Structure formats: structure tokens, C-alpha cells
Amino acid sequence: MTTPGFSNTIANSDIATASPRFLASDNTSGICPEAMQYLLRANELDDLAYGNDVWTERAAARFRTLFETDCEIFFVFNGTAANSLALASMCQSYHGVICHQLAHIETDECGGPEFFSNGSKLLPVDSPMGKLTPEGIAGVVTRRNDIHYPRPRVVSITQATEVGTLYSLEELQAIRAVADQYDLRIHMDGARFANACASLDVTPAEMTWKAGVDVLCFSGTKNGLAFGEAIIFFDRDMARDFEYRCKQAGQLASKMRFVSAPWLGLLENNTWLANASHANAMAQRLMKGVSDVEGIDVMFPVQANSVFLEIPPAAQQYLRECGWTFYTFIGEGGVRFVCSWNTSEALIDSLVADLRRALAQRCQQ
């Protein structure tokens, strides 16, 4: 008996027995209480399918209030679909999407954006801190101007970035300026949008349409839902017929209320912000806990809920033996830890302790 087709990097038998020490990603957490409460409420009565229920309308209205504008909202199942569908609606197959070479759409969607757009090429740029720069964007646009290369049409920004850093409002505005210069649209991958808002203490409106973002993919999954991302169009014309696109692409939930109602749980009482702030705080706690440890280097400024540490292979091995799960950072010798809405101080402290032991061990060698 094998597991159903998924790359299985850890023996399940190990997991079952181990108490969870999952910091590989914020998607190992479950459903937060506020979201679960709404999921249960939405299950009390039958309701209409495909978003014609009472919850979806309320959630959409709540988003419009949160973003202080009459934006258009669509709910899809996951981030691959959210980003890919948004990008496909922003350009044609012969256009290019400028993104950072570490962007998730380039490194971890298995060609999803190319599939949904029927061939739009991602045009990756390298620049420090995992952040695109106006110069980098202009460089890609001006590098070629012939029909043998995809015409750049969209800039995709990840906020917070894949390395846990943040674009300031000024940086976003500078990107908008270069985008205007070259007739580019701006997509924001908000897998950790909540963490960015919480960390910079700016409103969702300031972070998006007021800074020139055209379309935002706002992740609920990483913020405390089971599933469900919100695709938000600030220009309603750009959203024309997008509901058909979602349906055709297998992203229209028949029991939509089980995506939209839990979103109400996040949006009410700013739970989304509280969840993000907690995750950010745990990342700070981890960073501070190891900042004085010799042999551990913090690879990037810790501005959201991810911590990237450069630690020796022997120490990495020690951590694995302690049952910790984490990603090794491709192309670097480092490891990534991501905190979530339910990451406890105790878990962080125990990781810090193990990290100290791991390095101490090493020094004795």
C-alpha cells in the first residue's frame, strides 16, 4: 500500500508517533477557532450552491469594507489556482510575467501559471532580499523589443516575499511608476498578505490599490482556513467574466459557503490580523532566540513569519533527529522555519533550545 501519488518525504509512521514539530510551512496548521465556528454555523442549514448562499454575499461585502472600495471578489480553492487564474486574466499566452526568480509562481507551482495561461512565460529577475526593483523590471522590458520574445505585460510581486522580507509602500509605489511607464499590470501574490499588513502596520487598502496593485491574491489557508483564497480585483473591468474562468478551471465550489463562511470568521474582529501578528511575533522570538548563537546566521531580515537560518549540516541532521520538520532553502545552505497562527511560544523555545544544543554539539567536535 503506497500513499496516493504524493511525494512522501517523511515516513508517516514517524509522524503518527511524533508530537508535531512542524515548522516547515504555515500550511501544517489547522483551522483556527473563529473560522471553525463559522464553518459549523454554515452547516446548520442547507443553502444554495455556487456562491448564491447567504455567507458568500456577506463575506464579499466584508472584503469591500476591509479594502475600503467596491472591489470584485472571487473565492478559489488554493494558491496555485488563485495566482494562476489571476495572471491568466491579466495577460495573454504570448505575454510575459515579470517576477523575482525566487517567486513561488516560478519555483513551486509546477508550471501552473503557464498551464492556466496556455503559455505565458515567466521572466524571472534576480535582486537582493527576494524583492523586485524598478531597475530590474525595466531591465527585462527593455532587454528585448521584438516579436520573438514574450511581451512583458504583468509584474508579479510577492508580499511578504518568499524569504520573509517586505516591500515598503515606497517600494511598491516605485514599482507602480515603472509599471505605468511600460504599460504593465501589477499582481500581488498575498500568500502572506496578512503578515505583511500586520508587520508594516498599514491598511489593506494602502498595501494594494492605493499603492497601484491591480489584483491581489489573499490567502486564507495560511491564515487559518482549511482551504480558500480570495482573488480581489480593484479594477472591475479587469474582472469581466472571471466567474466563467473560475468555473471552467475547476475552481467554483458547489458548496461555496464552506469557503466563504470561514472567511467571515477571519474578517470579523480582525482575527486575520491577530493570527498574522501572532505568527510574526513567533518568528521574532525564534530570530532573537538564536541571534547570539555562534555558527547560526540569520540569512534575511525577519520582517514577517518566516525565519531563514544558515546552520551547519550536522546541526540540521540533529534537528531532524529531534523530529523537527523544515525546508532546506534551494540554492543556499540554509533552512526555513515558518510560524503560524497557532505556533506556541513553547514550541519556539524548544526549537531554540535544540538549535543551541545542535550547535554546541558541533563545537565539541
Add this chain to the structure above:
Amino acid sequence: MTTPGFSNTIANSDIATASPRFLASDNTSGICPEAMQYLLRANELDDLAYGNDVWTERAAARFRTLFETDCEIFFVFNGTAANSLALASMCQSYHGVICHQLAHIETDECGGPEFFSNGSKLLPVDSPMGKLTPEGIAGVVTRRNDIHYPRPRVVSITQATEVGTLYSLEELQAIRAVADQYDLRIHMDGARFANACASLDVTPAEMTWKAGVDVLCFSGTKNGLAFGEAIIFFDRDMARDFEYRCKQAGQLASKMRFVSAPWLGLLENNTWLANASHANAMAQRLMKGVSDVEGIDVMFPVQANSVFLEIPPAAQQYLRECGWTFYTFIGEGGVRFVCSWNTSEALIDSLVADLRRALAQRCQQ
């Protein structure tokens, strides 16, 4: 403020106040208790993402036991994706998929199969009772044999059909025979697979691979889940790299356990079968309740959980005023009622009473 992009056929204000009288589809029901129990259990502890959790492995093993074979199982979010991805893996873009002209993939997926396959043409056939016949299939295959028309490669069967009828095992075997003759693969759209197994009292194995089905899409959503269909390959070679296909197409859930664990709730103690049997029984109750009413014609044999009735427009209008929701059957003057795992006898009896009143009213006119 408008609702987010979905076709809104009923004013939500009405719904909120009305006690639910939803029989338009079995997707207006919620999550059954057995599934909800597992969803809550899966939320107690963090777990690995992308199906590397303990629940997904267990659910897959349970499916293999149920189907009495070492099949390959993949979980996706909804039926559009399940059918479209399965078909895309069974043929190339220049191949054709033979289906009934009432098949959901032809009439209600907004071009999903064509999108996922990058252009495979559906080759619809008309035949009685919503069921394909060997003659109909052979007719499509032999109609053209030139490269200017897509080469038929797959037969897609819906069990139970879109009009609530069933293929007998003998009919399935006859289709397998013609499929073998023309080198065709067989896909089964099992949106109501459970209802078919319950009604015919045959095992999942007998209904599928023992009858020559290559790939089954087994719907959990219509059987009592929030989301989640299982794509089951009986030929493991045909499933090669299918996990990559799911990922690229936005159908790999990061928190997979919230799809797979609830499936355990359905599969344990044959809850899936009990849910289906109840829905079938309610359909029988409705059919019998109106069988003697003058002016109401039962359009198709009621063999699963759907009832199609031919009733006068005035009576339809009366029902709507009573708050009933139902689909009018495209191309016919009829209406469709679909029963679910939680459809109560009281709801059916009240519909029967309203139907009788509706027709009586009419007679007085």
C-alpha cells in the same frame, strides 16, 4: 454592493428568511455528521501538507479495501476538476471523448474538459434514458476516419446518469466490448456513484474495474462532504505522474487532510452507502407520492436520487411561490428534484402536498 461574480438567480434576502426548501440539487446539503467528526479530529493536531499526513494514507488504503484492488487514488476539490483531469490524462488534445449529449461534461462544465485537455473535443451522442449504447458509440467511431476530425479515444459514462437512470452491469460490459473493439478507454463520472451502487446493490468493484471501467471519479461532495472528489485509477500505468498534473492544475490541497479525513467518515461503517440509500429512498417516496396525480408525468424511471417531473408552468410557478427551488430541465418542459443524504421524509411529504395543491388549483382554473 453586488455578490462576487456568481450568477444569482434567487434574491438572498428571500433565502435568509425562508426555511430551506432546496431540492434543486444534492449540493445544497451540508456536511454529514460522520464526515464532520473526522474533520474535527483532523484539526486537533498539526500535520504535514500536500497529502503527506496520516489521514490521506488511511483514506487511500480504505479506498483500496473498498474497491478490492491496489488502485491509485487522488483527491481533488470538485467534480469539474476530477472529470476534466481524468479525461485529460486519458487522451491527448487531438482526441475525442464520446459522451451522452446530456452528460454534465458536455452541458455544465463551461468547457472545462476542453480547457484541461487543451482542446479535446467532446463527441456527444443522443440515445434514450440518458444512456450511451454500444451502437451509438460505434456510430461515432465509424462516422469519420480521417485526420480532419478528432480521433475518438475515450468513452465517458455517467453513473447514475444526468436523468437519474442507471446502467446495468450488462450494459456496462457491452460498452466495454465495443470500447475494446475500437481501442477506447472508459471514464466513469461518478457524481452519484454511491447512489448507483446502493440502488443496483452491486459492489464498487463490480460497478467499475470488473465491468471494464479504467478511471472513476467518485464524488464525496454530493455524498456528504464539504468538498472533495476521489479520482481512482484501476490501471496504475495510466496514473503515471498524475500527481504532477493535479498540482499544476491547482488541485493539490496543501491542507489535504481536510479532504481526506472526512472521506474516512464516509467510508467507515458504509456511511457512503447509507447516505446514498436514504437519498434514493426519498426519491422513491417523492415519485410514489405523485404517481397518481393527474397532470404530473414522471419523465424517467426513478432509479437513483433524482426525480424528473413534467408539470404545467402554472404549477411550477405555484411551487416557486411556496419557496421550493428546483431546476427546469433544459430542452424539456420538466423540472428536476434531487434528494440528498439529509432530505427528510417531512420535506418530501410537504413537497408532495404542494404538488397536489398546485395541480388541483390548476384543475379549478
Add this chain to the structure above:
Amino acid sequence: MTTPGFSNTIANSDIATASPRFLASDNTSGICPEAMQYLLRANELDDLAYGNDVWTERAAARFRTLFETDCEIFFVFNGTAANSLALASMCQSYHGVICHQLAHIETDECGGPEFFSNGSKLLPVDSPMGKLTPEGIAGVVTRRNDIHYPRPRVVSITQATEVGTLYSLEELQAIRAVADQYDLRIHMDGARFANACASLDVTPAEMTWKAGVDVLCFSGTKNGLAFGEAIIFFDRDMARDFEYRCKQAGQLASKMRFVSAPWLGLLENNTWLANASHANAMAQRLMKGVSDVEGIDVMFPVQANSVFLEIPPAAQQYLRECGWTFYTFIGEGGVRFVCSWNTSEALIDSLVADLRRALAQRCQQ
């Protein structure tokens, strides 16, 4: 040794010996002298690639003069690509294209339109004489208005139709009116556009943009070229970035001048019109030649260069034995003969004679 992958309906050995009696299609003819002359001239000097040569600019200018408007012109290799690329630029993957059920894009492109558009569904309509009607178009648009079915966005008209009939200017204008009512764009498949202009004696401008056509695919291949169709956009906005679409889809010729220069041969001195008029006249000659033969029925009015005859199977067999090639008309007992720019009176007369013999023979039986 087999032939390279193509469906081989006639043994090549037969062909080699037989003097050509090809009336199956107007694509069995070669290159007309006026086109060949330009092909040879374009070969005298090297020139820039990808349409930056002197010939392409001249051909484009000539088209603008012919159509009496500053339209945008693109040259592609064949009709499958011309129609599919034009349609893909006129709608998105979740839109529908309304066409006649006999339209070439539906019956003979092997799913090309669905492939290039990544899933746009063709919505075929049946109506007399192979021609769409305003009622038929409205019927498709109003049949469904939900997101589970592709939203109609384009009407595709074939002028001359697949059965050799013609839309009058009045009929085209009536279709434009219904298209305006439902926000539909109009595509014209002009595989035999020249034959239509010649037969109706109307100008290219009257037949297209003045009658509300948005995009025309004008076939050069059937009019006397080796390869090469012109895609003509009357609304330049609709053509935005279309050159990238052509390039990506493998339809940008590096030695473009060998497509565009021969077009100059057709456009100069109205050769395109003379070629078409001749083909039409030969079709009339064939039709008149058999009109009095008992047992032969002319299936459709002969308005362009195609003649559809209902003749008995035995007579069809006789013709084949005489070396005639022709298509049997799918779904009918008839046969199709298509005349070309180089079809001779002698060939037609010899076919008429054989047809008379074939029927006489039969009567003796």
C-alpha cells in the same frame, strides 16, 4: 515503406498513372501563373525575414486599397491556423463561438479552434442551406445564461458556406443586428471569400466591414497560391499584439516574402476575382450539364464553386472507376465537386458525360 502519417485514401500508384481528375476540393490545384511569377521575382534577391521585406509591405498596402480601409493584415500558412488564431483573439477560453453545424471549424479542423483558444467551445446550430440565421443565433444565446455554460462571444460565418451557398448582404446585416443585441463579435471564414464576392458582385468592403464583419480570414490557397491566408482585422484594437500570437503559434514565416509576394500576383489586375469567377462558372457548367439527368438531384443552390449532387451509390462507384475523386457528403447520400481557378471546361464536360453514362447504366439495371 508507408507514407508519412497521413490518412491515405487513394493508392498513390493509381494517382501517378491516372491523368488528374481531381474535383474533391479546390486545394488539389496548384499555383496560378500570376502568383508564380511573383514567387520567382521574390526569389531573385535576398530580403529581410519575418515580414520586414519589401513584398510584405506592398501586399499589405494592396489589401488596404482593396478593402478601402486602414485595416490590419497578417499572413499565416493555412486555414486551420487563420480561423483558429482569429477566433482565439476574439474570445477567451470560457467563451463560446456560435457557428453552423456544418461549419469547417466544427467538422474539419480536428479541434483546432479549441486548441488555439485553450478550450473555447463551439456552439453549433442547424439551419437550412448551411447558413446561420438571426433566430438561430439568438436561440443559442438565450438558451443558457448561467456560468456553467460558455458565454457566447463570437459568431462565425462561412462565406461561401460549406454547401456552396451564399449569405446576401441583407442576411449579413441581419446577423450584425442580432450580434449587436447580444454583444457578439463576427468572424468570417473566407475560405471561398473570392468566390462569394465574384458571385454576388459586391466589393470586399461591402461584404465585410460595411456589413459588420470584425475579422476576415481570406484564403489565398484555394484562390491560386501554394500556401497563405490573410487574416484581416477591420478594428485595429482587436489586432493588438496579434503578431505575437502568430509567432508563438508557429505561424510567422521567416521567409515571409514567399507568402506575401504571390498575394500581390492575386491582387494585381484582379486576378483573385478572375480566378474565382472562372471556378464559379465551371460549377454552373457542371450543374447545368446534369440538371436534366433523371436520378441526379442538385442538393443545394449552386451559388459559388461547389456542386453537391445526390446520385445513386452505383453511379458513385462508376465515377470512382473512371478515376474521379470527390468527397461523399457526411450525413447525406450526396457527393461534392469543387471547381478551381484551373478547372477546364473539358474536365467538366468529361465529368458530365461520365455522370450521364453512370446514370444510364443504372437505368439499364
Add this chain to the structure above:
Amino acid sequence: MTTPGFSNTIANSDIATASPRFLASDNTSGICPEAMQYLLRANELDDLAYGNDVWTERAAARFRTLFETDCEIFFVFNGTAANSLALASMCQSYHGVICHQLAHIETDECGGPEFFSNGSKLLPVDSPMGKLTPEGIAGVVTRRNDIHYPRPRVVSITQATEVGTLYSLEELQAIRAVADQYDLRIHMDGARFANACASLDVTPAEMTWKAGVDVLCFSGTKNGLAFGEAIIFFDRDMARDFEYRCKQAGQLASKMRFVSAPWLGLLENNTWLANASHANAMAQRLMKGVSDVEGIDVMFPVQANSVFLEIPPAAQQYLRECGWTFYTFIGEGGVRFVCSWNTSEALIDSLVADLRRALAQRCQQ
């Protein structure tokens, strides 16, 4: 009046007057006499369409003789289509294609491979001399082994490379070995395959299937045709239904004989080899002519028909003023000259003279 949609880098008025000094690419040349002769012969008689003519069969047979194996041959219009269709048939949308970062499929097809394959990601590798290495290929394959990144399935080799270098038979065999190790198929982009065979003096068979190549795209356009590439499958199973793929993708010529007959002109009397040898010799003549000029650096070994020179901007400007057309090499300060079947010694000598003047001028400054 603008030219029809093509990027127009040179004013056509200039060209018309200037005697052609085109060395930007080998696609500025025309049709060679041997090919033209067959084109004219194929035009003498009508013939069957879609490759059922006498010429296509003969050309296919001739290829089988040339490659000393019963391979499967398909003719398409251009290189973008040949490479993209071949790759699409060798992998699925969620697979990856390993290629050099300078490969034409990566840099100059405007996303064609991604479009035809519906999303297969190109996985570019950098290595010296424009050539892939076994280590580079293994590096890409082993870099990731999870389902979030496309699974490498194909290696695409360009022979001769984009920088005019060649893979030796030993290098090809070493790549086959690593391909076997990781279950990868090998595609050869043979845009300048003839030049490679001529330069290395190896047979087409030795260069392809005997060295482990699965599919070859053999360019006729750059060797002396107007249009037409041959896609050659050495494994007939891999070619299954490929004729449908060509048809659907708009690459099946109705008047196929005008592609296949000219190929006979190239294949008879080894004209293809003579054309390539001449082009190679002209490249050598150019290289030798400037090898002793101070200030000119030859950037890559001149092994085929391309010469890459590093020359000062002022010298480049001087050449342009002399009417020479050439490409500047992206990412380098260099320029590319490509010789063709009809490049004359006089043209090369005059370029050499201008280059010497250009540099001399510069020295005086």
C-alpha cells in the same frame, strides 16, 4: 500605412535601394535552384491534398534512405512549430524540458513550446560554448524531486548550437547516457543540422538515432527551401497519432506537395550537404579574413555557418552605414554573421574589407 504587425527594425525604403548585404541570418536567402526546380515540377499537374500526393511519399522514402532506418517523417511549415510540436509529443504539460539557456526554444520562440505543450516548463542551463553537458543535465534533474516543480522528461539539444559550435558524437553519446540514467528523451533542434553533418563529416544516422536522439527537427528553410521542416521520429511508437497533432495545430498543408517536392530537390544528389558545406566554407572564409585584425575577437570556435565577432560599437555603426545587416548578440558586446547556401565569396570579401576599414578608422580615432 504601416506594415502588417511585424517588428520593423529597418526602413524598407533603405532595403529596396540597397544591394542586399544580409548576413543577419540564413533565412534571408531564397529558394535554391534544385528546390525551385521541384516546386515548378510539382506545379505541372494537380495532385491530391494533405500529403496524399506522389511527392510527399517520395520525399518520405528518400528521408528513410538517408537516415538508414524506417523512421516516421512529418512536414510542417516552420521551426517554431517543428520544435514545439515535437516537444509537446515527447512530454506532458507538467513535465520539464532541459535546454541550454541560449537555446532558440528558450530565447526566440515567444513561448511557443509552452503554448503547444500547454505549459511544459523549459529548464535552462548555462554551460560553455552553448552546449549542454551531462553534469548540467544531471544537475537540473537532481536539483528538485518534489511535485511542486515540473518533472524533467526531455533534453533538447541544438546541433549546430546557437553560437555556431558543434556537439561531437562522443558528447552526444555522453548525453544519451545521462538521459538513460534519468529516463529522459532526447530532442534535437536541427535548424542547422545539415551544417553540422557537413562540418563533422558524419552521416545523418550517426548524428541522430545511432547517437541516441529520439526526435529530430531537420530544417529545410535554412538549407534552401521557402518553407518546410521535417520532424523525424526514430521511434515510431512516439509518433503515434502525430498527424492529428499537426492537423489540429494548423501545420498540415493542404497543398503539401509544395513543401515535400522541394525537399526532394535538397535530398537528391546531396544538394542539402553541398548547400551546407558552402555556407560553412563562407563562415571559415570570414573568420580567417578577420583573424589577424587587431580589435576583433572571434567569440566562439567557428564550426558551422555562424561567426560571432566581438567588435567595437563604432565599428558596428560603420558596418550598418555600409548597409550590412546583422544581429547584436544579446548579453554580449558581439555581433553575429550567418552564411547561407547562396552567400558569395565576393560578399564575404567585401564584408572583411569593410570590417578592416571599420577597425582601422577606429584606430585613427
